[in-house]
Amino acid sequence: MDEQHVLAVDLGGTNIRVAVIGESGAVENRTQLPTGAEDGPDAVIGRIGNLINQVAADAGVAADVPVGVASPGPLNPRSGVVHYTPNLPGWRDVPFVEKLSAIVHRDVALANDGNCGALGEVQFGRARNIKNLVYLALGTGIGGGIISEGVLIDGKNGLGAEVGHTVVALDGPRCTCGSIGCLEAFASGWAIQAEAEHIATTADGDMLREIAGDRPIHAGIVAEAARRGDLAAKALLDRAGRALGAAMGSFINMFDPEMIVIGGGVAALGDLIMGPAKLAMPSHSFIDMRAGMTIEYSALGAHTGLYGAAALAFVQFGKVEGSIISR
Ligand SMILES: [Zn+2]
Numbered sequence: 371m372d373e374q375h376v377l378a379v380d381l382g383g384t385n386i387r388v389a390v391i392g393e394s395g396a397v398e399n400r401t402q403l404p405t406g407a408e409d410g411p412d413a414v415i416g417r418i419g420n421l422i423n424q425v426a427a428d429a430g431v432a433a434d435v436p437v438g439v440a441s442p443g444p445l446n447p448r449s450g451v452v453h454y455t456p457n458l459p460g461w462r463d464v465p466f467v468e469k470l471s472a473i474v475h476r477d478v479a480l481a482n483d484g485n486c487g488a489l490g491e492v493q494f495g496r497a498r499n500i501k502n503l504v505y506l507a508l509g510t511g512i513g514g515g516i517i518s519e520g521v522l523i524d525g526k527n528g529l530g531a532e533v534g535h536t537v538v539a540l541d542g543p544r545c546t547c548g549s550i551g552c553l554e555a556f557a558s559g560w561a562i563q564a565e566a567e568h569i570a571t572t573a574d575g576d577m578l579r580e581i582a583g584d585r586p587i588h589a590g591i592v593a594e595a596a597r598r599g600d601l602a603a604k605a606l607l608d609r610a611g612r613a614l615g616a617a618m619g620s621f622i623n624m625f626d627p628e629m630i631v632i633g634g635g636v637a638a639l640g641d642l643i644m645g646p647a648k649l650a651m652p653s654h655s656f657i658d659m660r661a662g663m664t665i666e667y668s669a670l671g672a673h674t675g676l677y678g679a680a681a682l683a684f685v686q687f688g689k690v691e692g693s694i695i696s697r
Pocket residue numbers: 534535545546547548549550552554555
């Protein structure tokens with residue numbers, strides 16, 4: 371191993387993924403286990419620790435190579451405590467870094483998956499050499515991260531940059547966070563699904579019901595209905611897209627980014643959601659900040675979490691000379 375490496379961990383509600391990742395993006399010894407979230411935090415952290423130790427031994431990783439972990443949040447990356455996460459039942463103020471370090475005997479960095487995603491895009495993805503980035507992960511929920519002049523912006527406790535909970539409509543739908551009219555309540559996988567399920571119970575839901583058949587309705591079914599010309603499905607995605615455009619406009623005004631990178635499964639809807647988003651965005655942003663800014667789709671795919679975790683470890687433990695990110 372000539373180049374620097376780190377151990378990367380992608381902790382999800384369904385799977386734990388671990389790999390050795392090099393500074394140029396080479397992925398080695400990638401392995402995964404079911405999270406088994408129902409067993410509680412100690413069992414899950416034990417599983418992660420054992421998997422790290424196994425991968426490190428298999429790959430011949432040196433004892434001083436650090437670990438980066440991308441986890442669902444909210445969590446405090448300074449204290450290493452996971453406060454709460456909806457996908458992992460029973461997690462409440464878990465001292466994650468302390469517990470994991472005791473098993474792997476290595477330095478451990480922890481951050482939420484959205485902030486890790488932003489770091490991953492800068493080191494390995496579309497945003498290489500970009501110092502001012504807004505990253506949006508449109509998945510079941512909406513996460514993301516902000517990098518300004520090469521610095522990850524995450525606030526006094528590292529809890530910041532909850533971009534999905536930007537309010538885009540004061541009288542909008544209720545969000546899972548308790549607020550009203552969040553971007554996530556319009557354009558996330560769960561929001562699109564909930565609205566489509568509602569439409570399917572009405573006279574406008576014929577095509578959604580026909581395409582879904584016996585399957586539960588999800589964003590992909592809405593997309594297929596829209597492509598076949600279904601007006602209700604088109605209107606739903608148009609509304610989601612306009613909410614996204616309004617949020618992107620606000621991010622442009624706040625952060626003056628060089629690039630917005632869109633990741634996550636909902637991004638696969640492509641122009642069905644990005645078309646109306648790009649049409650709406652100019653109404654909500656200053657022209658001088660919009661000029662020259664680009665919007666890109668993430669290309670990291672299934673490796674997004676691992677790349678983000680690796681970038682976090684490289685940044686936090688300074689393994690890459692001349693990294694543009696600093697804390
Ligand atoms: Zn919210």
